[in-house]
Amino acid sequence: MKHAWWLAAVAASLLACGERPQTLGPVKQDAAPFSGTGKPFADGGWTQGDKASWESHMKARTQQGQNDYSRMN
Amino acid sequence: MARMKFVCDAERCIECNGCVTACKNEHEVPWGVNRRRVVTLNDGVPGEKSISVACMHCSDAPCMAVCPVNCFYRTEEGVVLHDKDVCIGCGYCSYACPFGAPQFPSLGTFGVRGKMDKCTFCAGGPEVNGSQAEFEKYGRNRLAEGKLPACAEMCSTKALIAGDGDVVADIFRNRVLRRGKGAEVWGWGTAYGSKQAGQPEGGKS
Numbered sequence: 291m292k293h294a295w296w297l298a299a300v301a302a303s304l305l306a307c308g309e310r311p312q313t314l315g316p317v318k319q320d321a322a323p324f325s326g327t328g329k330p331f332a333d334g335g336w337t338q339g340d341k342a343s344w345e346s347h348m349k350a351r352t353q354q355g356q357n358d359y360s361r362m363n
Numbered sequence: 364m365a366r367m368k369f370v371c372d373a374e375r376c377i378e379c380n381g382c383v384t385a386c387k388n389e390h391e392v393p394w395g396v397n398r399r400r401v402v403t404l405n406d407g408v409p410g411e412k413s414i415s416v417a418c419m420h421c422s423d424a425p426c427m428a429v430c431p432v433n434c435f436y437r438t439e440e441g442v443v444l445h446d447k448d449v450c451i452g453c454g455y456c457s458y459a460c461p462f463g464a465p466q467f468p469s470l471g472t473f474g475v476r477g478k479m480d481k482c483t484f485c486a487g488g489p490e491v492n493g494s495q496a497e498f499e500k501y502g503r504n505r506l507a508e509g510k511l512p513a514c515a516e517m518c519s520t521k522a523l524i525a526g527d528g529d530v531v532a533d534i535f536r537n538r539v540l541r542r543g544k545g546a547e548v549w550g551w552g553t554a555y556g557s558k559q560a561g562q563p564e565g566g567k568s
Contacts, residue, residue, distance in 0.1 A: 332509050
């Protein structure tokens with residue numbers, strides 16, 4: 291009977307050992323979009339990894355695709 | 364530096380829901396989650412206006428401020444994204460967001476609320492750009508492919524414009540000058556700050 295009590299006490303004291311730590315780590319940081327995907331499935335006209343090239347390409351794409359006055363006139 | 368913004372031109376939106384469909388198709392968004400939706404103001408009343416609403420990627424995003432696990436981050440381009448590995452699905456962001464952008468899939472057992480999902484400005488998430496893991500969690504990363512958000516590029520009347528804030532503002536200004544009306548940009552004051560919204564001048568970009 292005494293052994294059983296001992297075993298129960300040891301089991302109860304070890305209960306918390308199974309818990310995983312829940313510390314809050316830093317938020318993962320994203321790679322910049324100008325770095326590209328490294329895959330050929332991308333729009334042409336810019337160099338993957340070149341920030342200036344990506345920015346000018348995006349501005350040109352916005353004007354060409356969404357400014358209907360510049361497209362029609 | 365590009366500062367990505369959305370503009371919805373209420374004078375042009377015809378409530379076709381093409382943006383909603385484009386978004387759902389591009390990112391394979393599950394049932395019950397609408398990253399973008401079209402809202403009609405004064406529905407049925409002459410002069411009703413429709414606007415396409417999603418996350419506006421606010422300059423001072425309230426969702427970031429209230430998140431208890433700090434899962435949000437802002438990219439260099441001003442896009443507000445979140446890490447689904449950190450999100451606990453508490454829903455605080457949903458209450459804080461003035462646009463109703465955060466969505467919660469109910470695919471778990473007994474309809475339990477899953478991790479938050481929202482518009483990413485087609486910029487994916489913190490996984491490797493263009494990876495399968497990124498696509499499954501956040502959808503396609505069109506920005507890294509040199510493209511703009513699918514919703515705006517698919518818009519048939521070009522009511523929804525997305526891109527660098529300076530460029531989209533210039534396109535919209537040009538439109539307003541030509542048609543001589545409809546200068547109100549719904550949601551811009553709330554998202555990016557303006558005197559109309561009671562914000563201090565020059566406080567936000």
